[in-house]
Amino acid sequence: MKILVCISHVPDTTSKINFTEGDTKFDTNGVQFVINPNDEFGLTRAMWFKEKQGASVDVVNVGGPETEPTLRKALAIGADSAIRVNAIATDGIFVAKQLASVIENGGYDLVIAGRESIDYNGGMVPGMIAGLTGANFVNTCINLEVDGTNATATREIDGGKETVTTSLPLIIGGQKGLVEESDLRIPNMRGIMMARKKPLTVVEPTSGEAQTKDVTFQKPAEKGSVKLVDADNIDELVSLLHNEAKVI
Amino acid sequence: MSVLVYTESEQGAFKKVAFEVASYAKAVANQLDTTVTAITINASDSSELKAYGVDKVLNATNAQLDGFNAKAYASAIQQAAQQENATVVILSSSANSKYLSPLVAVGLNAGFASNVVEVPSSTAPFTVKRTTFTNKAFSNTEITSDVKVIGLSKNAFGLVENSASAINESFSPSFGDNDFNINVQSVDKATDKVTIADAEIVVSGGRGLKGPENWGMVEELAEVLGAATACSKPVSDLGWRPHSEHVGQTGKPVASNLYIAIGISGAIQHLAGINSSKVKVVVNSDPEAPFFKAADYGVVGDAFEVVPKLIEKLKEFKAQNA
Numbered sequence: 336m337k338i339l340v341c342i343s344h345v346p347d348t349t350s351k352i353n354f355t356e357g358d359t360k361f362d363t364n365g366v367q368f369v370i371n372p373n374d375e376f377g378l379t380r381a382m383w384f385k386e387k388q389g390a391s392v393d394v395v396n397v398g399g400p401e402t403e404p405t406l407r408k409a410l411a412i413g414a415d416s417a418i419r420v421n422a423i424a425t426d427g428i429f430v431a432k433q434l435a436s437v438i439e440n441g442g443y444d445l446v447i448a449g450r451e452s453i454d455y456n457g458g459m460v461p462g463m464i465a466g467l468t469g470a471n472f473v474n475t476c477i478n479l480e481v482d483g484t485n486a487t488a489t490r491e492i493d494g495g496k497e498t499v500t501t502s503l504p505l506i507i508g509g510q511k512g513l514v515e516e517s518d519l520r521i522p523n524m525r526g527i528m529m530a531r532k533k534p535l536t537v538v539e540p541t542s543g544e545a546q547t548k549d550v551t552f553q554k555p556a557e558k559g560s561v562k563l564v565d566a567d568n569i570d571e572l573v574s575l576l577h578n579e580a581k582v583i
Numbered sequence: 584m585s586v587l588v589y590t591e592s593e594q595g596a597f598k599k600v601a602f603e604v605a606s607y608a609k610a611v612a613n614q615l616d617t618t619v620t621a622i623t624i625n626a627s628d629s630s631e632l633k634a635y636g637v638d639k640v641l642n643a644t645n646a647q648l649d650g651f652n653a654k655a656y657a658s659a660i661q662q663a664a665q666q667e668n669a670t671v672v673i674l675s676s677s678a679n680s681k682y683l684s685p686l687v688a689v690g691l692n693a694g695f696a697s698n699v700v701e702v703p704s705s706t707a708p709f710t711v712k713r714t715t716f717t718n719k720a721f722s723n724t725e726i727t728s729d730v731k732v733i734g735l736s737k738n739a740f741g742l743v744e745n746s747a748s749a750i751n752e753s754f755s756p757s758f759g760d761n762d763f764n765i766n767v768q769s770v771d772k773a774t775d776k777v778t779i780a781d782a783e784i785v786v787s788g789g790r791g792l793k794g795p796e797n798w799g800m801v802e803e804l805a806e807v808l809g810a811a812t813a814c815s816k817p818v819s820d821l822g823w824r825p826h827s828e829h830v831g832q833t834g835k836p837v838a839s840n841l842y843i844a845i846g847i848s849g850a851i852q853h854l855a856g857i858n859s860s861k862v863k864v865v866v867n868s869d870p871e872a873p874f875f876k877a878a879d880y881g882v883v884g885d886a887f888e889v890v891p892k893l894i895e896k897l898k899e900f901k902a903q904n905a
Contacts, residue, residue, distance in 0.1 A: 348832050348852045352719040372833045462685025471764045474682040493678045493780035495772030501765045546694030546728040553721045561875050566884030569892045580862045582841040
């Protein structure tokens with residue numbers, strides 16, 4: 336089985352978010368970039384397929400050279416090779432078109448992408464690559480088994496979960512649950528050394544125009560200070576929620 | 584030209600989000616000086632949509648669509664949009680709508696903006712405000728394609744009544760064999776519990792509750808309020824509660840009217856997940872907990888004393904206001 340894991344290069348979850356150039360650009364100053372958490376769950380599940388079922392695992396990212404340390408980390412975790420599409424990831428459809436091209440050229444059986452990236456939160460790339468390639472697609476996937484060309488996947492639905500069967504080629508939008516947080520791997524020294532020798536191929540983008548653009552950004556309005564209620568006066572809290580906040 | 588809205592139903596009955604997206608579609612249609620067409624899939628009675636400004640309803644009834652199937656549903660919506668010459672297609676942010684929206688967008692060669700929180704600030708260029716960086720910021724996003732797809736954030740617009748005389752038409756989209764390649768084997772859904780996605784109120788517990796055996800009071804508080812229960816990331820990582828209840832950057836976002844956090848300190852990733860909730864209440868014994876800076880109301884105290892009191896007072900309040 337040939338697996339491709341799509342990797343987004345995103346600010347660490349603890350990052351403070353700021354903007355520059357008249358609130359038109361994300362301020363990367365002092366920001367640590369990591370593998371998108373939803374992609375990391377998918378990468379770890381791909382490692383499981385590699386170790387238990389002999390799958391090969393490639394990783395791909397659409398981005399400039401600054402994203403290569405993130406791809407190298409994925410190689411250190413155990414991916415066999417990496418592809419960087421040399422383009423700035425402008426919007427969801429542009430990224431999806433680049434990935435669809437990589438998928439079609441690579442003949443992948445299974446493509447694992449995170450259900451969304453934690454930066455722009457579009458939540459559209461996995462579905463768009465499925466739409467572009469015609470592959471079967473399961474979103475918000477929290478469990479995946481593959482037997483030959485048959486796949487059984489569980490996806491999270493509002494208020495529960497649903498188990499489906501389908502066939503390869505398959506694209507999933509994955510998330511926590513594909514593996515547990517405790518199963519995530521930290522690259523060891525041997526992995527880091529080996530990653531230096533693994534192939535990281537840079538390919539030029541295929542055509543594809545963006546259909547959206549972020550014109551400006553803004554941060555949420557500053558919050559007023561909290562209204563503290565004495566622990567011995569819970570009546571007041573109920574009254575505030577009813578009369579002031581009007582939520583009960 | 585029209586605005587098309589997908590009004591989601593479950594077992595024939597519209598979900599509340601269907602009325603919210605219809606309300607929003609009407610506002611967008613007013614800006615564009617056009618009409619709203621709704622597509623329903625196996626809804627039993629579409630007359631309820633009239634109250635929310637829908638001018639025309641396309642009712643797709645098809646036994647093959649009894650269970651949700653993203654590819655087939657997306658194809659039906661795409662065909663409806665093409666038939667109606669829709670320039671804007673609007674969907675909700677339910678798990679199912681988020682599943683099918685990108686497929687609709689690709690099918691229509693349309694730009695897609697998700698997590699939209701307001702009506703367009705401009706229709707030429709078409710610009711919408713959406714949450715980004717997991718609610719830590721907003722982006723004003725321009726959609727440059729001819730057809731636009733919008734995913735509306737839950738609770739962002741609310742229900743707005745706009746009486747209209749909706750014309751009903753039956754609609755029969757055509758499907759290919761590949762549209763039904765995903766086969767549902769089982770559905771595991773708690774039907775008697777309020778879900779985080781649908782809840783107006785969410786009661787959430789953190790590590791301060793010390794163990795899963797203490798969740799009874801969280802569930803009781805949720806029951807009194809008609810709320811959903813949720814938890815912080817450490818709690819789901821420890822296996823005290825299922826991952827489906829984990830709220831935060833790698834869990835679920837919550838956009839409820841009221842979010843009550845008990846024993847949750849307020850890590851930046853958790854706060855990002857609840858930023859869209861309107862009113863936040865925090866109960867924590869540590870007055871320095873970062874959550875107090877993000878909350879509207881706070882109680883510094885032992886959850887094991889405060890929560891039972893709150894349950895009791897809310898029961899009294901309910902009895903008086905019944």
